[in-house]
Amino acid sequence: MGSFDLILLLKTAPGLSLALLLAAMGGLTSERSGIINIALEGKMLISCCVTALMSVAFGPWIGLLGGIGAAVVLAMLHAVLTQMYRVDHIVSGMAINIIAFGASNFLDKKFTDINRTGEIPQLPFEFYYVAAFALPLVLWLYLRRTKGGLRLWAVGNDPDKARQMGVDPVKVRYLALLATGVFCGLAGAWLVTNAGRFVDGMTAGRGFIALAALILGGWRPIPAALACIAFGLLDSIQLQLQGSKLLGAGIPSQFWNSLPYLATLIALAGLLGRNRAPAGLGKP
Amino acid sequence: MNWKLAILIVAALGVVIGALIAIGVAPSDAFLQILKGSVGTPGAIGRTLRETTPLLILGVAVFLGLRGGLFNIGVEGQFLIGACVAASLGLKVPGILGVLLAIVGGAIAGALWAFPAGWIKAYRGGHEVISTIMLNNIAFHLTTGLVAGPLKAPGQQSTTTATLTDSTKLPMLYSAPPLTINIALIFALALVAALALWLKRTVAGYELNAVGANPKAAQFAGVDVRKVTVWTMLASGAIGGLAGSCQVLAYEHRFYEGFSPGYGFDALGVALLAGSSPWGVVPAAGLFGILSTGSSFISAALQIPKGLNGVLIGLIIIVFAAFRYRRSRSNG
Numbered sequence: 001m002g003s004f005d006l007i008l009l010l011k012t013a014p015g016l017s018l019a020l021l022l023a024a025m026g027g028l029t030s031e032r033s034g035i036i037n038i039a040l041e042g043k044m045l046i047s048c049c050v051t052a053l054m055s056v057a058f059g060p061w062i063g064l065l066g067g068i069g070a071a072v073v074l075a076m077l078h079a080v081l082t083q084m085y086r087v088d089h090i091v092s093g094m095a096i097n098i099i100a101f102g103a104s105n106f107l108d109k110k111f112t113d114i115n116r117t118g119e120i121p122q123l124p125f126e127f128y129y130v131a132a133f134a135l136p137l138v139l140w141l142y143l144r145r146t147k148g149g150l151r152l153w154a155v156g157n158d159p160d161k162a163r164q165m166g167v168d169p170v171k172v173r174y175l176a177l178l179a180t181g182v183f184c185g186l187a188g189a190w191l192v193t194n195a196g197r198f199v200d201g202m203t204a205g206r207g208f209i210a211l212a213a214l215i216l217g218g219w220r221p222i223p224a225a226l227a228c229i230a231f232g233l234l235d236s237i238q239l240q241l242q243g244s245k246l247l248g249a250g251i252p253s254q255f256w257n258s259l260p261y262l263a264t265l266i267a268l269a270g271l272l273g274r275n276r277a278p279a280g281l282g283k284p
Numbered sequence: 285m286n287w288k289l290a291i292l293i294v295a296a297l298g299v300v301i302g303a304l305i306a307i308g309v310a311p312s313d314a315f316l317q318i319l320k321g322s323v324g325t326p327g328a329i330g331r332t333l334r335e336t337t338p339l340l341i342l343g344v345a346v347f348l349g350l351r352g353g354l355f356n357i358g359v360e361g362q363f364l365i366g367a368c369v370a371a372s373l374g375l376k377v378p379g380i381l382g383v384l385l386a387i388v389g390g391a392i393a394g395a396l397w398a399f400p401a402g403w404i405k406a407y408r409g410g411h412e413v414i415s416t417i418m419l420n421n422i423a424f425h426l427t428t429g430l431v432a433g434p435l436k437a438p439g440q441q442s443t444t445t446a447t448l449t450d451s452t453k454l455p456m457l458y459s460a461p462p463l464t465i466n467i468a469l470i471f472a473l474a475l476v477a478a479l480a481l482w483l484k485r486t487v488a489g490y491e492l493n494a495v496g497a498n499p500k501a502a503q504f505a506g507v508d509v510r511k512v513t514v515w516t517m518l519a520s521g522a523i524g525g526l527a528g529s530c531q532v533l534a535y536e537h538r539f540y541e542g543f544s545p546g547y548g549f550d551a552l553g554v555a556l557l558a559g560s561s562p563w564g565v566v567p568a569a570g571l572f573g574i575l576s577t578g579s580s581f582i583s584a585a586l587q588i589p590k591g592l593n594g595v596l597i598g599l600i601i602i603v604f605a606a607f608r609y610r611r612s613r614s615n616g
Binding site: 081087088091095097098101103104105107205215253255257258261265269270281 | 288289292303306307355357400403404408409410411413414415417418419421422424425426428429432433546549550552553556589590591592593594595596597598599601602605606
């Protein structure tokens with residue numbers, strides 16, 4: 001393990017956790033309101049694409065707004081389909097992922113200026129760092145200390161009871177998905193800022209890892225954030241160990257890549273404590 | 285038809301037509317070229333049928349799961365695992381024996397890969413969609429690792445296995461190039477027929493339907509819901525793995541990194557479009573096959589990026605899902 005560099009590890013890990021943190025918090029508001037959301041990946045991806053295109057055209061701030069806007073559009077589509085049309089949450093999420101993959105490919109291929117060289121204009125990295133690491137704390141406080149947070153919690157646990165108490169679940173869910181769109185949009189904007197350009201399918205499963213972190217964290221902001229940081233750390237260990245030998249044997253990077261999913265599967269099997277899913281998940 | 289549904293359909297059409305107009309392509313032109321590129325020539329028909337085969341088999345896998353009340357989003361992973369196992373078995377044992385081994389091995393591998401999801405759903409109450417999403421990603425990394433390492437063909441630059449010998453391939457049923465039809469297509473159609481009969485004529489099929497329609501009522505009527513759930517997942521996974529075997533033995537003749545262009549996800553759309561009868565899987569898979577082949581064609585002919593196909597498929601899924609809900613509610 002001669003090539004193992006702890007300083008480098010601690011420097012790269014937060015960056016790798018950032019998108020996971022933002023997306024997982026997006027998943028949190030959605031699932032806490034009772035809407036199953038497997039479309040975090042798609043929302044991030046469309047934001048990556050639109051952020052890249054609009055940053056080039058109008059500068060980084062408009063780019064960020066555009067990316068967030070695109071993710072919000074998809075989040076609202078999910079809200080309308082599940083609440084107004086009563087489409088199954090899984091089907092809607094799945095379709096949105098497929099649309100986002102297709103649409104980002106379409107937009108990128110047709111509207112990217114291929115003669116342009118260099119990286120896209122970007123916001124300072126610190127902006128994203130502050131946003132991503134403050135968000136779980138803010139959400140934790142929001143859920144515990146405010147009326148809106150308690151309403152969100154109540155709707156996700158038992159929409160019928162919430163209705164009887166005078167809270168409109170549908171309204172709460174629209175607002176929750178608005179937040180999901182904003183957070184996933186931020187996540188996508190960060191990915192494209194970090195990478196410097198858009199690549200087809202560049203989210204590479206991060207939306208699903210964020211979902212995994214959310215489940216591992218029992219749908220609670222702080223534990224979910226810790227899971228995201230752990231997964232980021234794992235990613236950065238994986239990057240460092242590539243090609244090097246651990247205990248005399250080379251471990252393929254694919255093994256490290258699988259670990260978050262494996263951990264989630266074990267958690268789902270109930271081997272890591274009780275099931276903490278919001279009781280009203282998927283209910284009308 | 286009510287106004288909400290009408291708005292959805294108009295909006296979906298608007299998005300696709302708007303996208304075409306935005307890049308300066310006449311929508312009617314695109315439509316005609318899709319037809320030309322998918323069913324306009326013998327070669328195009330052959331390509332469409334080839335593309336339809338995995339969608340048909342995977343559509344059956346998802347349909348079976350849906351009937352039993354399970355969303356098997358994991359067919360993508362089961363497809364990859366089945367294909368990977370089939371390719372390695374077919375390379376080890378050539379000839380007819382190898383073909384049989386690869387088919388059975390792929391199906392077993394797919395079933396085993398689906399098992400955790402079924403078990404978690406039945407005995408731990410964990411949502412099968414989440415567990416199959418996790419299993420999909422593990423399958424992707426596992427097969428990529430295998431084909432980059434132990435299964436990689438020696439002397440190859442790209443991450444791929446060696447190619448199967450001619451005796452280990454599924455034969456062509458009709459071969460008059462450019463139109464070729466592989467026996468796997470007939471196999472897939474037979475599978476649809478078998479499923480239709482099985483669901484209608486057997487006790488197990490009846491129990492599966494009962495669990496899918498109302499698990500509590502089924503439990504009350506004496507059906508072991510947990511057992512049926514696990515078996516449904518195993519069967520769905522086996523068919524998913526089988527699709528992978530067929531893809532390797534009939535068309536690809538090897539396994540490589542990035543083997544599936546997302547057939548498993550399209551298959552979910554196929555199963556939804558199929559409606560309530562297994563026979564519906566056939567036209568649904570055909571439609572998706574036409575769209576996929578046609579959009580490959582127009583991406584070259586009219587410079588329309590292939591991504592538009594994804595947008596179209598996603599919108600079709602949304603519209604049908606909304607439509608299906610209306611119908612099921614008016615029936616109930």
